[in-house]
Every structure is written in C-alpha cells, then in structure tokens.
Amino acid sequence: MRYLLIWLMLVGVGFGGLYGSGSGSGDASASDISDAIDGNDDYIHNFTVTVAANDSAAWHKNQADFVCDGTADDVQIQAAIDKVLSDCSKGGVVLLLPGTFYCSSEITLRTMVSLTGIPNSNIQNTVVQWVSGSNCDGLVYVADDSEGEALRPSVEKRGQFTVANLKLDSNNDGNYWVINITSDNAATDYIYDCMFERIYCEGGGDSADNSHGSMYIERCWSTRIVDCLWENSKGYGLYLGNANQPRIERCYSSHNLGDGYFLQGSSIQMMQSCGADCGDASTNSNGIVINGTQHAQLVNCLAIANYGSGYRINGSSYSSLTNCTAKTNAINATWSLAGFQCSGSNNIGLTFNNCIAYDNGGFGWFIATDYTRLLGCSLQDNTSGIRLQNTHTGTYLDCIMDNSGTEYSIESPGESPMFALHGFQETVSAASFNIEASYNGRVYIADCSSNNVNGNLPAAIVGLEYTFNVTDGTNDLILEPDGTDTIKLANGTKTDVAGDYITNGTANAADDGCRLKCVIAGVWEHYDSRGTWTEE
Structure with a gap:
C-alpha cells in the first residue's frame, strides 16, 4: 500500500508542479508576463529579454524583443542569451513566451543568464523542440572562457543560472543529450549554483547502445533539480557526474531505455521523493x-x-x-x-x-x-x-x-x-524446515493450518536465539534439537534422548509461541512461553 501512496505523492506534487495551474491554451496572462518582466519572480532578474515563437499570440509578439519564424529558432534564442551576456554585467534572464520553438542547432547557455518559460503556468505551453535531423545536443553549457565568460572577468564562479518552466523535446537519435552541462577543464573549471526546475525532457539518447539521453550534468556544486520529468529517452533519464552537494527533489524518470538516474562520483547527495520506471x-x-x-x-x-x-x-x-x-x-x-x-x-x-x-x-x-x-x-x-x-x-x-x-x-x-538477524520475520508452513545458525535472531511465523510444521534446530551454540509464533493452531509446531543437544522447558523438563523434541500439540492453538536461546553449549533454554509446550 505504501508504494501506492508514494506514487500518488509523486503524481500529485511532482507532476502538479510540472503542469502548474495554466489552462493549456498556450496563452499566458498579461499579469504573468508583466510580473516576470518586472522581476517579481524568483527566476527573473531585473534585466529580461523576451522571445516569442512563430505561433505565439499576436500581443506576445508585439512586446517581444525577438520574434521567431518557426525555422532555426535557436538563432533568435541564442541572440537573446548573448544580448543579456553582453549588455548586463550582473546577468539576467531570457524569457520564452508561450509557443513552440523549432530548433536546428544547439543553444549555448551562459554564466548568470537564465532561460525560462512563464513561471507558474503549464510548462507544455512553452516547448523547445529540436527537429529530426538536427543531430545535436539541445541546451549546452561548457565551463570555459571560449564560451563567452571572458566577458565577465570579475565573475569567480561559472554557472549561476536557472533553466525552468519549459518542455524540451528532442527528435534526434545518436550521441546527443537534451541538456548537456559540462566542464571543459576537469581540473579547474567547476560549475556552481545551477537550478533546473519544472523541466519536462522528452527524447534524446542513442538507440544503438542506450547511451546519452535526457540530461547530463557534471562537476557541479550545489546544483538543485526540482519537479523535473525525463521521459522516452533512448538512453539515461538523468546522468549526474562528480557533483558536490546536489539535491534532486520530486522528479520522475519514465520509459527511458537507459537507467532512470545514474548518479556517478557525487558526494553528500540528497534525493527526495523521486521515482523511476525504465527499460524494456x-x-x-x-x-x-x-x-x-x-x-x-x-x-x-x-x-x-x-x-x-x-x-x-x-x-x-x-x-x-x-x-x-x-x-x-x-x-x-x-x-x-x-x-x-x-x-x-x-x-x-x-x-x-x-x-x-x-x-x-x-x-x-x-x-x-x-x-x-x-x-x-x-x-x-x-x-x-x-x-x-x-x-x-x-x-x-x-x-x-x-x-x-x-x-x-x-x-x-x-x-x-x-x-x-534479530526480529527478521519469516513465515513457514512446510512440513519440515531447517533453522540455520546464520539466521540468528530470526522470528518464525508458523502457519499450521494444513499440516504439522517441524523446525530442525542447528547445533546449540552460545548466543543463538530464535522466536516462534503460531498463527493457526489446527496442527502442531514441533521443534527438534540437533544430535545430542537438549531443550530445557521453563518447568524444568528436558529432552534427554536423541530424537526428543518439544511441541505445542497437547492443546495447540493460534497465538502459541516461545523463544529458544542457547546460554550453555548444547542446551536450548525455553523462554516467553505461550500455550502448553511438552517434551516428547
């Protein structure tokens, strides 16, 4: 039952966080966009550049800084990212307005430049799709100076960006990722304080060997991945490598042909309320x-x-x-x-x-x-x-x-x-079963509804202890010592001949039980007796 509750939690909280409260019409409200541009959202900085899709609403296009035509839309999105990079030393955000953006090449992220759809709306309103045959990664970030960070010599930490509120869809089949965040110089270039929230990645990966996939992140510090879904990849859902102090919360990896999550060489990692169903x-x-x-x-x-x-x-x-x-x-x-x-x-x-x-x-x-x-x-x-x-x-x-x-x-x-093995419970119903010394501390639940249940004890070695409980007293529970070992009942009666045993058969009933413990080598002491036990 508990797995069902967890599943409902993931669907209700995680996917609710993905799809939000938007109407699904593809049309964000004026107040949504106004709040975003004015900086009234955690993702949005004071410097914001807006990009409209070819199928965005007319009034969205009228207020956008860049308008795409539905062909190679990566060109306009990249231009918007680079404008923030060049025009604002403190960073900013590229806001993609609701619609579908069709891309033919990778989009390169920059330090302190975030990329987001409209916060709190249905993420399927804003889709970035890499068309079949583009044969490239989707969103890419490489921590080295050649990617434009040299324009900010005062910035000590690479990264520091957010990707949020988007559906990312890749139709490529090959060694490609939908999101690829990496370091060009593994010895020195780390990536800091990145956030991925409410991202729905679909596709990616190589069907030939189930490599690559939806999202690849390496050498990141303090990365947070929240309310994300990776689905229908030909490879991995999430591959996280050599990260420090990452947090993954309320995410789900579904129907990917590679591993749902592959967390490699990371340290002090927290993963909470996440799920996966993958492979074929x-x-x-x-x-x-x-x-x-x-x-x-x-x-x-x-x-x-x-x-x-x-x-x-x-x-x-x-x-x-x-x-x-x-x-x-x-x-x-x-x-x-x-x-x-x-x-x-x-x-x-x-x-x-x-x-x-x-x-x-x-x-x-x-x-x-x-x-x-x-x-x-x-x-x-x-x-x-x-x-x-x-x-x-x-x-x-x-x-x-x-x-x-x-x-x-x-x-x-x-x-x-x-x-x-103290408290380790096992149900037994066979006519005969062996109790191993390696099972020390086990609790046996005897179902005697169909037949007598005979337990064969191991050699009585000091320190061994077992508990027996009867759930159905239709037949008898029989406990037989090994070789010349004996069982001493609480009333002082003792099995004294090889082949003797103890049983609850005199007046057997459900809820009968006892505990056997070896205090002296060769002797089982009988404790916590419930019901009538006799030596036979």
Whole structure:
C-alpha cells in the first residue's frame, strides 16, 4: 500500500508542479508576463529579454524583443542569451513566451543568464523542440572562457543560472543529450549554483547502445533539480557526474531505455521523493543507480517496474535509504537483479531504514557489501528474499520476509562472517524446515493450518536465539534439537534422548509461541512461553 501512496505523492506534487495551474491554451496572462518582466519572480532578474515563437499570440509578439519564424529558432534564442551576456554585467534572464520553438542547432547557455518559460503556468505551453535531423545536443553549457565568460572577468564562479518552466523535446537519435552541462577543464573549471526546475525532457539518447539521453550534468556544486520529468529517452533519464552537494527533489524518470538516474562520483547527495520506471525487454536498465557516491541520502523514493534492479548501489559507502520502495522490478529476472542491489568494492556502511521490496522478479535484496544494515524493512512476494554474497558483517533488525522462493541465502561468505538477524520475520508452513545458525535472531511465523510444521534446530551454540509464533493452531509446531543437544522447558523438563523434541500439540492453538536461546553449549533454554509446550 505504501508504494501506492508514494506514487500518488509523486503524481500529485511532482507532476502538479510540472503542469502548474495554466489552462493549456498556450496563452499566458498579461499579469504573468508583466510580473516576470518586472522581476517579481524568483527566476527573473531585473534585466529580461523576451522571445516569442512563430505561433505565439499576436500581443506576445508585439512586446517581444525577438520574434521567431518557426525555422532555426535557436538563432533568435541564442541572440537573446548573448544580448543579456553582453549588455548586463550582473546577468539576467531570457524569457520564452508561450509557443513552440523549432530548433536546428544547439543553444549555448551562459554564466548568470537564465532561460525560462512563464513561471507558474503549464510548462507544455512553452516547448523547445529540436527537429529530426538536427543531430545535436539541445541546451549546452561548457565551463570555459571560449564560451563567452571572458566577458565577465570579475565573475569567480561559472554557472549561476536557472533553466525552468519549459518542455524540451528532442527528435534526434545518436550521441546527443537534451541538456548537456559540462566542464571543459576537469581540473579547474567547476560549475556552481545551477537550478533546473519544472523541466519536462522528452527524447534524446542513442538507440544503438542506450547511451546519452535526457540530461547530463557534471562537476557541479550545489546544483538543485526540482519537479523535473525525463521521459522516452533512448538512453539515461538523468546522468549526474562528480557533483558536490546536489539535491534532486520530486522528479520522475519514465520509459527511458537507459537507467532512470545514474548518479556517478557525487558526494553528500540528497534525493527526495523521486521515482523511476525504465527499460524494456532488451535492456537491464535500473531505476536509480548510485555509483561511487559517498554519503548519499535517498528519502521517500519509488522504483517501480524497471527491467533491471529498482536501486543499484555500487561503491557508495556510508549511504542511506529511508522509506524507499522497490516494486515489481527485475522484470528481466537474472540471478543478480533485485529490488535493492548492493555490490562493488568500497561499498561499506549502507543503511536501509523502513524500506520495502515487493513483488520483484529477482531478490528483494542482493547484498555483496560489508557492514550493511536493514532496519525495519519488508521483503514480500519477491521471487526470493535476501541473498548475501562475499560479505562479512551485517545487521538485519525487525524485518519481515514472506517471499515466493528462498527467503535467505548466503554464498561464499567472507572470513568470519557475522550476521545479526534479530526480529527478521519469516513465515513457514512446510512440513519440515531447517533453522540455520546464520539466521540468528530470526522470528518464525508458523502457519499450521494444513499440516504439522517441524523446525530442525542447528547445533546449540552460545548466543543463538530464535522466536516462534503460531498463527493457526489446527496442527502442531514441533521443534527438534540437533544430535545430542537438549531443550530445557521453563518447568524444568528436558529432552534427554536423541530424537526428543518439544511441541505445542497437547492443546495447540493460534497465538502459541516461545523463544529458544542457547546460554550453555548444547542446551536450548525455553523462554516467553505461550500455550502448553511438552517434551516428547
């Protein structure tokens, strides 16, 4: 149910922010435009240049500084951007009036020059479209002096612009991005304080290899990406590389053939209330990929119906996911795909708080990392529950498991593995099931409606502890110690012969239960008994 609530939140808040309150007629009110030009909006500076499209309303054209003719409209838009660059040392804004702008070449953004449609209107009123055959990126910014920033020698920080309130549509197929923000000199040229808000990117990318895509941003500091939608790209939705302190909020990546989000080498990253559904039968595209990122924080995110993993976290130490949901991912169900896939070197200290893996085609969680923690998480109706591979220490507390296949598996554990599984819940109904030492702390929910359920205990090693609860008492729950181990009941009765066991079968009932703990090697102590337990 929670994934549905998150989805509704994304649609209601994020997409509501995209489409706004405009009528969809393509005609902004006089007060909207007047407020924008007068500087009464956060995006708009005192110096504003307006550009009208060929199909803009007549009165829009009459007040515009530049009017396009519907052919190579990038020429007029670029001229407006360069006019702000040359005429105002403090920067300004190019305001695109409602209409459709048809472009044949890339548009180069400039430092401290923002590009926006009318604030608070329906963004589909103002469309910038790169026509088929233009074979270029869409909006481009390169942080170097050759792009015109030399006109502002006093400006210490590149960037400092906003792109907002626009639909950007690319009909190109190739190594092209709809938005491409990059640095020409990776050693020195950083890009600062850029804002992308209420942007709807459609298309972009290369169908041959699913590279490139909607939006590429690298080497940016303090970038904010808010209320954006990336859709129908042949490659990535958002590719964010080597960024510091970026924030991504209320965004959605949909039906892209590459990964929905690929966050590469960023640090101190916040991603909140974002979602993704990407890939097709020919790709293993993931919803959200965090690669080589330190201290990332994801909150209230949703990965749904991605053909690869919902979340793929690789080499991203000390990152945390809170209240995140992975539903119906790993549609191309290969063995390593999962709702949450954690792997790679330098990937330690991951924490998942109150996350849900539901109905995924692979594992709920695939973990090949050290010191991973799952706290209060739920794994339900996945093909398999959780898989630990080549991993050492992990903590799994108060989690619930009820999946179609293997609930829990460990392959090639690291040296001296330690796993704390306290409160990890698993429902059992088979006539016989094995309780592993590696499942220490697990809570077993026994459904005895169809048959007796027989649990085979591991060797009694000091520190092992398990809890058993009965949900249906039609038949018996039987707990059998290993070899010559014994179980000491609370009343002092003890299983003293190999093959003896304890059972609630004398007066079995729903809500029967107990806890077994090994305090002395070879002996299970019986605690917190509910119902009547006997030695047989």
